[in-house]
């Protein structure tokens with residue numbers, strides 16, 4: 001439990017208090033965390049599609065959110081949290097933790113590289129964000145329950 005409280009404290013630094021307080025279980029906490037990751041992906045995706053002007057500061061803010069999520073996401077899948085709360089986590093996370101950890105690591109590394117690249121135009125953003133989105137997809141394909149969306 002102590003460990004989980006530490007994770008909640010880390011989440012509080014990242015997301016609105018109301019969102020984190022709603023998370024009383026690892027299942028809910030990781031759901032909230034992934035929603036934060038998605039919210040951060042939105043402006044970057046819109047820039048890449050030309051639906052929004054490039055903004056280096058906004059992109060960097062998204063990278064920071066991803067980096068912080070990458071640092072704690074792996075702690076939110078303890079034994080006993082395989083089911084419940086409509087979790088979309090797939091059983092493969094527990095049967096193939098090594099593979100899951102490897103993709104999580106690749107995600108964190110792609111994000112760190114994007115932060116280091118500090119893109120200042122759309123072309124550079126494409127180069128930096130592309131590998132990150134690739135790891136989102138790879139992890140969801142192997143470790144997230146298939147959804148229609």
Ligand code: HEC
Pocket residue numbers: 027030031032034035037038041066086087088089090100103104107132133135136137139140143144145
């Ligand atoms: C290392 C694996 C991994 C990576 C990398 C990853 N995800 Fe996820 N994602 C998951 C898992 C597992 C779930 C299901 C969590 C649950 O329901 O417990 C999920 C759920 C989600 C959800 C649904 C939120 C919810 O629970 O309703 C969204 C949206 C999402 N991810 C977006 C992203 C985006 C965008 C990225 C990349 C920027 C990303 N994810 C990277 C594993 C990953």
